[in-house]
Amino acid sequence: MIEHIIIGLTIHEPLTGYDIKKKIETGIGNFVKASHGSLYPALKKLTGKGFLTMEELPQGNRIKKYYQATEAGKEAFLEWLTSPVDPNAVTLNVLSKVFFFNDLPDDQRQQLIQTYELHIQQILDAYKKMEQELTMTKEEEKDYYGTSTLYYGLQATQGMLRWLKYIKGQKPLTEFIKEED
Amino acid sequence: MIEHIIIGLTIHEPLTGYDIKKKIETGIGNFVKASHGSLYPALKKLTGKGFLTMEELPQGNRIKKYYQATEAGKEAFLEWLTSPVDPNAVTLNVLSKVFFFNDLPDDQRQQLIQTYELHIQQILDAYKKMEQELTMTKEEEKDYYGTSTLYYGLQATQGMLRWLKYIKGQKPLTEFIKEED
DNA sequence: TCCCTCATGTAAGTAGTTACATGATTTC
DNA sequence: GAAATCATGTAACTACTTACATGAGGGA
Numbered sequence: 293m294i295e296h297i298i299i300g301l302t303i304h305e306p307l308t309g310y311d312i313k314k315k316i317e318t319g320i321g322n323f324v325k326a327s328h329g330s331l332y333p334a335l336k337k338l339t340g341k342g343f344l345t346m347e348e349l350p351q352g353n354r355i356k357k358y359y360q361a362t363e364a365g366k367e368a369f370l371e372w373l374t375s376p377v378d379p380n381a382v383t384l385n386v387l388s389k390v391f392f393f394n395d396l397p398d399d400q401r402q403q404l405i406q407t408y409e410l411h412i413q414q415i416l417d418a419y420k421k422m423e424q425e426l427t428m429t430k431e432e433e434k435d436y437y438g439t440s441t442l443y444y445g446l447q448a449t450q451g452m453l454r455w456l457k458y459i460k461g462q463k464p465l466t467e468f469i470k471e472e473d
Numbered sequence: 474m475i476e477h478i479i480i481g482l483t484i485h486e487p488l489t490g491y492d493i494k495k496k497i498e499t500g501i502g503n504f505v506k507a508s509h510g511s512l513y514p515a516l517k518k519l520t521g522k523g524f525l526t527m528e529e530l531p532q533g534n535r536i537k538k539y540y541q542a543t544e545a546g547k548e549a550f551l552e553w554l555t556s557p558v559d560p561n562a563v564t565l566n567v568l569s570k571v572f573f574f575n576d577l578p579d580d581q582r583q584q585l586i587q588t589y590e591l592h593i594q595q596i597l598d599a600y601k602k603m604e605q606e607l608t609m610t611k612e613e614e615k616d617y618y619g620t621s622t623l624y625y626g627l628q629a630t631q632g633m634l635r636w637l638k639y640i641k642g643q644k645p646l647t648e649f650i651k652e653e654d
Numbered sequence: 655t656c657c658c659t660c661a662t663g664t665a666a667g668t669a670g671t672t673a674c675a676t677g678a679t680t681t682c
Numbered sequence: 683g684a685a686a687t688c689a690t691g692t693a694a695c696t697a698c699t700t701a702c703a704t705g706a707g708g709g710a
Contacts (some may be wrong), residue, residue: 294695310661319619321602330698332663353662354706365541380506380671387625392501401618415491419503423647432646435502435584437574438500440640442566443649445503447632450650455628459621465613466604468624474669489690499663511670513691561699610692 293388294326299343299361299369300392302463306347306358309335313417320391323384335359343368370395377411383452386412388461405460409453416449474569475507476515479562480524480542480550481573487528487539490516501572516540524549555585558592562616567593571640586641590634597630617633 301307301315316326321466335357338344343365347358362389372393377385390460393401420433422442426432458468478641482488482496490513497507516538519525524546528539542550558566567589574582603623607613613620639649 298665308661310659314660317500320622322623325699327699328662328665329700334697336663340567346590352707356593356661361568387622391619391622394616424543427647435575437640438572438642441501441568441572442503442634443646444633445635451628452625455621455625459618462617464622465617465624466608469627489689490691495688506671508671509690510672510692515669517691533679537689 294330295338295343296369296372297324297388298331298334298338298359300360300364300395302344303361303366303369303395306360308356308358315410322386323387326435330468338365374400377408380422381453382411382415386452386456394437403458405456409456409460412449412453412456416446416453419449474505474520475511476524477550477553478505478507478569479512479515479519479545481554481576483525483540484542484547484550484576485540489537489539493540501569502567519546555581558589563592563596564629567633567637582640583641586637590637590641593630593634593637597627597634599629600630 297320298312301312301433307315309328312335313326313328313331318325333342335346339346341364343362344359345362347360348355349358350356355426369392373389374394377389389404393404396404419442422448426439426442455468459465478497478501479493482493484544488496490523492511492595493516494507494509496514497505515527516527520527520540522545524543526543528541529536530539531537550573554570554577556569574585577585600623604627607620609624636649
């Protein structure tokens with residue numbers, strides 16, 4: 293996960309490990325965390341694989357290491373970006389990928405969002421089926437709070453679907469949280 | 474994480490590792506996953522700590538191992554249930570705990586949900602602040618999709634808050650996903 | 655001068671997953 | 683008698699986190 297994020301962030305500009313950490317914290321960091329204990333080893337690993345270049349630039353009395361994505365790195369990144377989402381972490385995966393969608397041509401974005409929608413719709417259908425089964429067995433009366441988490445899932449999944457439909461049309465974001473339809 | 478879930482599930486009835494896995498898949502499994510490669514070692518570990526008892530019951534030609542929470546196990550479980558949520562995985566943590574809230578007296582539930590609300594409200598405020606900053610710098614025009622993930626976060630956080638307020642009053646769940654207020 | 659931010663790294667530990675390995679029981 | 687499900691376990695690996703460790707640069 294973090295390796296792909298790193299490449300994605302260094303495609304357009306060379307960054308130090310420290311820069312990358314800051315960028316993650318202020319951007320994608322709302323859902324992806326990167327301790328520097330995972331970041332620095334990942335930079336080494338990616339450089340070793342040929343997915344990043346590293347340039348040492350002396351700044352006064354110290355040396356800063358600037359990393360940038362190579363062609364091979366970009367390829368690996370795009371492969372990840374356009375590959376199916378991890379079914380064990382759908383939301384995290386969709387968000388992480390959409391975060392970088394400006395790097396894709398519009399037709400490809402539309403196509404990917406379409407597959408996400410289908411995927412999320414299936415999850416929603418599964419939730420709805422579970423809900424109907426629980427309603428029939430009056431599970432709610434026996435275990436209100438256990439059942440309540442299913443309803444959270446239902447709501448969150450509906451929210452994800454609504455968001456996907458919204459961004460597919462690149463509708464103005466400032467209106468997203470107000471709109472009711 | 475999985476250790477607390479295991480204790481929580483074996484408080485009211487003895488279960489085999491296999492049973493526990495099934496229970497997770499059909500209940501809390503909407504957001505918690507347990508591979509049996511993590512489950513069986515956890516059962517051993519918990520038994521070693523004195524948090525579970527294990528009883529071998531021969532069933533025909535094979536022996537089934539039934540695990541159940543001990544008093545010490547219940548204590549450790551309740552300590553987890555009532556401790557602050559992990560800030561690095563708030564949603565997962567809140568859901569995992571609420572799943573077991575039937576095991577708590579109502580006043581304690583109310584109190585815990587109250588602290589969750591405050592916590593989530595703070596996250597929501599942080600999102601709103603970010604949104605205002607981005608709106609001012611016209612970030613959306615530069616990076617529509619990167620910005621869109623912030624709006625997903627805003628919506629999801631609002632949804633969590635609405636859900637918490639709803640279940641605090643133990644309002645009927647079947648109406649939760651329809652209601653608009 | 656002190657503290658905060660910038661800046662890079664390693665070591666030990668945590669919490670899992672995936673794949674390997676085996677065998678009983680039930681259902682068709 | 684074959685296939686699905688029940689049932690338990692280990693080994694190697696993955697992807698982290700937390701704590702340790704160090705030091706430069708800038709601002710009050």
